[in-house]
Amino acid sequence: MTQSNHFDSIADVFNRIWYFSDAYKEFVTTHILEDLSLGSEDILADIGGGTGSFTSRLGYEASLLKAYCIEPSSAMCEEASKLENITPVCSDAHTFVTSNTPFTKMLFKEVIHHLPERGAFWKLLHPILPQGGKMLIITRPKNIAFPFFASAKEVFARHQPSQELIETELKEGGFEIITHLRSHTFTLAKEDWYTMLRHRFMSDLGVFSDEEIEAGIEEIESIYTEETIDIIDNLIFITATKK
Numbered sequence: 001m002t003q004s005n006h007f008d009s010i011a012d013v014f015n016r017i018w019y020f021s022d023a024y025k026e027f028v029t030t031h032i033l034e035d036l037s038l039g040s041e042d043i044l045a046d047i048g049g050g051t052g053s054f055t056s057r058l059g060y061e062a063s064l065l066k067a068y069c070i071e072p073s074s075a076m077c078e079e080a081s082k083l084e085n086i087t088p089v090c091s092d093a094h095t096f097v098t099s100n101t102p103f104t105k106m107l108f109k110e111v112i113h114h115l116p117e118r119g120a121f122w123k124l125l126h127p128i129l130p131q132g133g134k135m136l137i138i139t140r141p142k143n144i145a146f147p148f149f150a151s152a153k154e155v156f157a158r159h160q161p162s163q164e165l166i167e168t169e170l171k172e173g174g175f176e177i178i179t180h181l182r183s184h185t186f187t188l189a190k191e192d193w194y195t196m197l198r199h200r201f202m203s204d205l206g207v208f209s210d211e212e213i214e215a216g217i218e219e220i221e222s223i224y225t226e227e228t229i230d231i232i233d234n235l236i237f238i239t240a241t242k243k
């Protein structure tokens with residue numbers, strides 16, 4: 001079962017408007033491979049895998065037995081189905097977990113804030129994961145460092161669960177957790193950053209009208225006077241293991 005969401009409207013441009021430099025992809029992929037101890041025996045379930053670009057890269061780099069890209073937006077899932085080494089599953093996290101599909105590792109990259117009733121979800125998942133199975137949650141702090149306009153920062157903070165809350169829910173679900181805070185900075189021409197904002201590259205930007213986005217860009221323009229802008233991406237990596 002697929003659902004329509006914000007990502008249907010940006011699926012065709014998603015890989016282009018999210019600035020994934022080679023250095024960024026390398027940074028994220030290296031940590032995912034290490035944190036999940038991914039290897040050729042593993043079946044990976046990439047929850048909210050989007051267009052599948054990271055699922056596919058992980059599939060190749062770890063020679064995974066199988067890599068599922070679980071994605072409820074039909075337009076995003078269609079993009080993922082163009083990649084040869086992954087299996088797209090056009091459903092939400094809950095439907096996948098209750099489908100009796102075996103897997104050993106699970107990835108939630110920039111998706112945790114979309115999951116409803118997380119506490120119940122972890123409790124459902126714990127008996128299904130094999131002993132030693134791992135999940136990795138990659139998310140951002142409530143106070144995002146991105147050069148957003150003030151109201152975008154507020155909307156982001158409102159929708160984003162705190163690190164402490166996610167950790168507590170996972171522990172209550174029976175998992176042992178390890179958290180790493182990691183940061184990656186990249187520099188963009190300001191026009192490229194504004195293009196990302198105009199495309200509402202993050203779902204939290206979807207609530208703003210064209211006029212509000214343009215006013216927000218003017219606000220950023222008044223603060224950042226150089227031609228380029230530093231994008232500081234502070235990321236939280238939480239590994240949860242079933243002992």
Ligand SMILES: C[S@@+](CC[C@H](N)C(=O)[O-])C[C@H]1O[C@@H](n2cnc3c(N)ncnc32)[C@H](O)[C@@H]1O
Binds near residue numbers: 047048071092114116
């Ligand atoms: C910001 S994108 C991240 C895509 C990908 N993980 C990446 O990092 O490139 C978030 C994705 O989560 C998906 N999503 C939203 N609700 C979901 C749910 N309940 N279960 C699984 N995925 C969901 C969205 O459709 C979207 O593609």
